[in-house]
Amino acid sequence: MNSKYLKLLIVLSGQLLTIMDIFIINVSIPSIQKDIHASNGEMQLMISSYLIGFASFLITGGRMGDVYGRKKIFIVGLIFFMLSSVGCGISTGAGPLIIARFIQGMSAALMAPQVLSMIQILFPVHEERTKAMGWYGITIGIGTIAGQFFGGYFSSLSFMQEPWRLIFLINVPICILSVFFSMKFLNESKTPVKNAFDIWGVAALSAGLFCSTYALTMSEHQGFNLKNTALLLISGCILIYFIKNQKGKIKKNRPYLIDFKLFRYKNFNLGIWAVVFFFIMLDSYFYIVSLFFQDGLGISPLHAGEIIVFQGLGFILASLFSAKLVLKYGKNTLIGGIGLIAGVLIIQIFTFNLQTPFYLFYLLFFLHGAGVGSVIPSLANMALSGISATLVGNASGVYNTFQQVAAIIGIIAVGGVFYYFLGKQPSAQDYHYAFLMAIVINIVCLVFVAASIFMLPEHILPKSKMAKNP
Known part of the structure; x- marks a missing residue:
């Protein structure tokens, strides 16, 4: 195997852990709450503490990689992620579990910026970096599906008491292997000029x-x-x-801590706008559709989970092919992906009801995932392309922070609109109307994403010469 791609697999293990542990707890909530006697408020904080720790320290994690070395901080993040996962797995009460989840999020914030930074450094050539970002997208899709699958699988095991603890302890062997291979194969990189830490x-x-x-x-x-x-x-x-x-x-x-030279790069500013509106749309969509399916259409949690899996499959498949399409068609691939998502959302408005056959749910969610998978990998590539080596860690942390905060804002803002139109005693028709209004906002967000990509200079996501002259 090409050594660069071996290193890519190693750093993507950190991205896999980061994404997987966002989703892995969701399916296990009832089991955890029963076993540790947690209140609804404690469970809510248990879920959100990971995201709060993650979003709060991403910029710090990126800057630490610039100053102290990206390999070193990546390994430190893995070690603390492993230790905090053990803390989660052995917690006997809500308080310790909330604290351990927060430390998990902080540890993920040390890893995530190094992943994007090292991809930019490992693959300076546009064609190779585009393919590497495709694998980055695939990792996000695998992490999303694996998190939900392992959460449900481990929580349902009957050979031990409190089997939900395995959803955290599964991270331990992955972290150990990642630390070993990171120490053996990754090269150190940091800013050329030594800076003290702020x-x-x-x-x-x-x-x-x-x-x-x-x-x-x-x-x-x-x-x-x-x-x-x-x-x-x-x-x-x-x-x-x-x-x-x-x-x-x-x-x-x-x-x-933050070098504001970052915001002199037009592509970085456009990339930030694009990722903000895209994740306002994406995370609010998953939140709304879950409520609409289960409360509005009466779909069971099991069947709702099956439908979401098809979205993940579409995401992974599109991520496999998006690199080739971006190299052939440039930023038009992203515009096409956004058009596909918007088209699917419009079709969902008119087709999702109590009589909708399940095969149509599967198909539309698969297509939605394909659209998302063709866009997400290139959003990071778009924002970070051309960023100097001295700024790449800083840029990765800022990019990830805006992404996480946008996701939270999307759930609250679009969720608020959904509940407003739902009313206090909603009927099936009220649910459909609230879903319609939320989807309209999602489509408006996609228009802003498309506008940001349209204004992107052609040299940021160029068509490869091989694609132009086959």
């Missing part, structure tokens, strides 16, 4: 992101009560201070 910047940014992500996540069920509103205001003040503080440090040539 501890105060980490504290300020992490506090600001923690307050905002916590408030947004908890408001999904609690609403914008006094506590959540106050946290958002505090977060805004902290982040404004952080930006001014960072700009001052850069001018004085002192250690900093």
